Amino acid sequence: MTFTNNTPAVVCDGASMRAHCRQLATVVTIKGDIDSNNIDQIASYVNRFILAEKPLALDLSGVNSFAPQAISLFFDIDERCGALGVDWAVVASQPVLAEVHRQEVGVPFTTSVPEALHHFAEGNMARRRLLPLLVKSA
Template sequence: MSVATRAALLPGTDLGRDSTERGQFRARELSATTVLITAVGEIDAANSGELLRFVEKLLADYDQLVLDLSQLGFFATDGYSALHSIDTRCKRRGIDWVVVPGAEVMRVLRVCDPEGLLNTAGNIVSAVAALARGPHTHLQLARAVK
């Protein structure tokens, strides 16, 4: 799968940044229910846990997550472990999410996720559109009923 041209960031509220030795993470609120988290630089054993913690601290406030990894220059299998953990935590909380992979992430996903179980999109706009279409989890529907 080839990655389409990167979309410009959508207007939103800047939720902050976190830098590591190898990478930088930033978050923007796209809507009251959707957060965009972007990673730039590298994801490897040294900072994959920091990416996971950065995502984790924002999950409680949103129903949808777009994780933009299209600007990474390096993505190790430790990064896939972080993605798997994010997937598990999102499923538990009923959060719909999509990964926007770049070439480095796709290289690892071809090996670690050959069935394509992680939801991916070619760019940010496509990811937001996919979230708007669903799928919506049972937990989210239960939250709406309460």
């Protein structure tokens, strides 16, 4: 899938979503409320922007409420990113953190989008350093 660097905001039952393609990763920002009324549309939207060879930063720092069933979003993302072999990270608001901790779910948290991008850049650098070693031994 290709898309422009910025997509227009999509509003869906109390949540707004926007995707931004950066050099290091795709950043999907969701603000508002995530609940049973919009979780399927949100999951579908996020999955559209999980691309091969492009890590995903999911910015939920502007989420005001996060319903218990919204945890399924993380399972969907983890499955898709795992299948494509890409990293992902979540910037979480307090309501998101509280629900994840309450359900004891493992989620790759980061403190900010710049921190996630820095982490992804370090991963790229490590792979680049390893590549010449793999080529020489082959």
